[in-house]
Amino acid sequence: KEKLEINREQRALMKAIVDAYNRHQIPEDVAKKLLQDQYSPEENFLLLTEMATSQVQVLVEFTKNIPGFLSLDREDQIALLKGSAVEAMFLRSAQVFSRKMPTEHTDVLEERVRKSGIPDEFMTPMFNFYKSIGELHMVQEEQAILTAITILTPDRPYVKDPQAVERLQETMLDVLRKLCVLQHPQEQQYFARLLGRLTELRTLSHYHSEMLASWRMNDHKFTPLLCEIWDVQ
Numbered sequence: 001k002e003k004l005e006i007n008r009e010q011r012a013l014m015k016a017i018v019d020a021y022n023r024h025q026i027p028e029d030v031a032k033k034l035l036q037d038q039y040s041p042e043e044n045f046l047l048l049t050e051m052a053t054s055q056v057q058v059l060v061e062f063t064k065n066i067p068g069f070l071s072l073d074r075e076d077q078i079a080l081l082k083g084s085a086v087e088a089m090f091l092r093s094a095q096v097f098s099r100k101m102p103t104e105h106t107d108v109l110e111e112r113v114r115k116s117g118i119p120d121e122f123m124t125p126m127f128n129f130y131k132s133i134g135e136l137h138m139v140q141e142e143q144a145i146l147t148a149i150t151i152l153t154p155d156r157p158y159v160k161d162p163q164a165v166e167r168l169q170e171t172m173l174d175v176l177r178k179l180c181v182l183q184h185p186q187e188q189q190y191f192a193r194l195l196g197r198l199t200e201l202r203t204l205s206h207y208h209s210e211m212l213a214s215w216r217m218n219d220h221k222f223t224p225l226l227c228e229i230w231d232v233q
């Protein structure tokens, strides 16, 4: 019994993470914009870079609220943000795509993203990931903690003290494990499936520089922040 129950400290940690996650929602109007109009590849690329730039800023604010993050080495904090920003963007895109909406809206959204300018060969892995996230029907606590776990990945490049990061990540994993059992009692391996998505997410993120470079348009312009965070230009 004790093993499964979320103790007071874990409840406080979960509340801090979820509050931060909800407080720092990027303007989720990207879905509304895509549902309203069809855009050219150039406009879609601009929309993506604008949304991604504001999402990185939001990610920094969210990360500062992860208990223990600010006590990590300063350079490791940067390495973790830089190393997880692309994955966090795809995870957020998947969560936006999987939000409850009428089927025809999801179909239009899928069509608009498919035709946004990204070469076709990336569509299968991207939508496989989006759909596999959607099938999990994550509650917002799970979404928030999964994002925190993604950020607190110890084996990002240039991390000097991975053990310190691992300790924080393990605390998050422990809460998520209990939450999954409580929220999805019927599904034995729900927690394992959830973590399996992080592997799929890392694979998908390997494509991102190529996806951007081969966007059906010339002269891809990025914001200075994205040049920092993404391996582009």
Ligand SMILES: O=C(NC1CCCCC1)[C@H]([C@@H]1CCCCO1)n1c(-c2ccc(Cl)cc2)nc2cc(F)c(Cl)cc21
Residues within 6 Å of the ligand: 026, 030, 031, 034, 044, 045, 047, 048, 049, 051, 052, 055, 089, 090, 092, 093, 094, 096, 097, 098, 109, 112, 113, 116, 118, 208, 211, 212
């Ligand atoms: O702006 C997007 N995502 C933001 C990023 C910050 C957090 C919020 C979501 C993109 C843009 C929108 C314009 C057409 C091209 O995709 N996007 C991607 C996507 C992400 C990475 C690359 Cl490289 C390519 C496409 N997948 C999406 C799925 C969706 F359901 C919606 Cl609504 C938008 C989605």
